[in-house]
Amino acid sequence: MAVDYVHGYSDHEARRLGDQADTLAGLLHEGTAYPPGSRVLEAGCGVGAQTAHLLARSPGIDLTALDRSAVSLRRARERVAAAAPGARVRWCRADLFDPPFPDAAFDHVFVCFVLEHVADPRGALAALARVLRPGGTLTVIEGDHGSAVFHPPSPRAEAVVAAQARLQAAAGGDALIGRRLQPLLAGAGFAEVAVRPRTVYADATRPALVNGFVRGTFTPVMAAVREPVLAEGRLSAAEFDGGVADLLRTAEDGGTFHYTFFKAVARAPRRG
Template sequence: MKTTRYVHGYSGREARRLGDQADALADLLYEGTSYPEGSRVLEAGCGVGAQTVHLVARSPGARVTAVDVSEASLAQARARVAAACPGARVGWLRADLYDLPFGEGAFDHVFVCFVLEHLRDPCGALVALRRVLRPGGTLTVIEGDHGSAFFHPDSAHARAVIAHQVALQAAAGGDALIGRRLQPLLSDAGYARVAVVPRTVYADRARPVLAEAFTRDTFAAMVAAVRDDAVAAGLATPADWDRGIADLHRAAGQDGTFHYTFFKATAVNRPVSSRAGAGRGGPGRG
């Protein structure tokens, strides 16, 4: 699979951060997303199941199949869903998104959340997903864009650590700015009726729970987790890095504000008669 090295790591702390993020943003990101009873839904790149919990809870009658390239992450996902949604029927499978072991048109809907940013060839992955999505079926993609982060008090040190995280992810083959690219990516992959909407997170003293859960425990924690890699790469000194993280934490304080934009895209798989020539790449593209 043409993934990057997962720049955030696979620690227990990272699994908790992903859960905190999913819980804090569930209402914002899942608004308008639910699937009918009996519909076949593929969650592509389920990771530790942080999003699967919300997907299942909001579409209890859907037949969800969750796939990921990591067996260890799948084990955590099974446990998370079993604890949060007792009795939920989810199919779990270790699989490569570029070579999925399903027949053509096996699913009515595909859901992808915070996955494309970690792929070396996101367009190729989207083309591969079209193969298993029935004609007329829907695709939902949610991604962030670290370039949309701004905050008060402003801090050059805080902006620098965010830029260093973006650079590390790019060096590993990913794109932490991918949210702004969703429309052209889905169009180039051959999908029709592509629609992208921004979903903005804004936290200040009037939203203390969100400031803690997102600004501090999700975003700042995500950036803080790459400290050792950034220092080893010579991007920052330990002192400058720690100053930047401390300044991000100030944005979660009584006098702080924090803004970030996610992008949610929906699209439809073209009917078979419209597929010829659509898309610039396929599952085997390098």
Template structure:
């Protein structure tokens, strides 16, 4: 599988993934629950941050969770019990499942439609797929800052250079229909944070989004995409959006489809 995980496999990134999953659990997982006894595949489970919420919402389902990183899988096994964790490349997967769940994976793939087409071969007729992705182009914030926007743009560029697409949320409908899924629906799941929602200010604006951008700073400066001073200003301005007068908006996209 062609993938470049631009965020790295550090301990801060592991914490960020956990913060993101816990803060956004209701936003991202609402409407997703699998019947007892159903066979569910989570493709690209990482450290198990989303896996934990899948298990909570579908306690009777038989969940298989796969990832290419053995280090991530060790953390996933420690985080979640009752799951069949396996190390595997997405394109090497076989078997038959009733449902497939994919969250924050396609954005890192060089050929996301090819990946979806392969996942379709693993679904029984009538089986469903659920895909969740973000779109960094949906980030709007106050106070407005060109330096903060430039830092976000650096992350988008670095992900593109690694073969991914940080703007993939807007592409989910054509990607799923192009891969042959039927009945595709896509809906935005919007995060909006201001001082009246302190849990989102801390859990999402600060500990998820700003932490994600900040994590690529060393690489962005080393590759000449930003100066050290410009990067520091951009991160400082992103942090300002968590202040008393700050606001932050971001949209995730959740898509569903079925194997005809």
């Protein structure tokens, strides 16, 4: 089952998702391109941040974009209309666990930053396997907040990251799911599962990643959970704010930041 989206549906979050997708497009979408005419499902398309890059790398595909949020789908339509006019996209408001498509309806399924927000990721994968043709591919991309390593070191910053992951877990999600992709996919019956790390490393020599990822993506995700984390009572306001300040310090001269995404590609088993 899906859980509440821990980051919310604000205009600010929509912009953050777009900026994140643009910053990481080369890293995350490298190696993903589908032949023209392929029937592709993007499950959990959200505001279309990844959809636009998916279409840019695979022009001519027959894309279906599914999400449960009407607000997100509206934003996705607007984004794709501006970024990829003329692209063939069918928009579908539906539950990831009950996709309204016949068996084997798609040649490929693409899922990015979705499984971390569902309480039963294996169940979600099983639902997607049903609509994927035998031998078709599933691509899954997820992060893992436990992979965040930074300099200068900061116990306060580490406590903020841990608090965000704890909050997401309390909502039924998993901010550490990247490390579990291989067993999840294998357990859901997929074959030829291959998981590869996609690493972000930012320092003063990589200003685009410093600004786009450290300042514009990771730290805002942490800062956005301030109120619920303080309500939890484990961190004081001074501790939380100090941790966020220390994360931003890693984006200054002399700072470094490392984070690992995990990209899995697998095939739906052939029947019979």
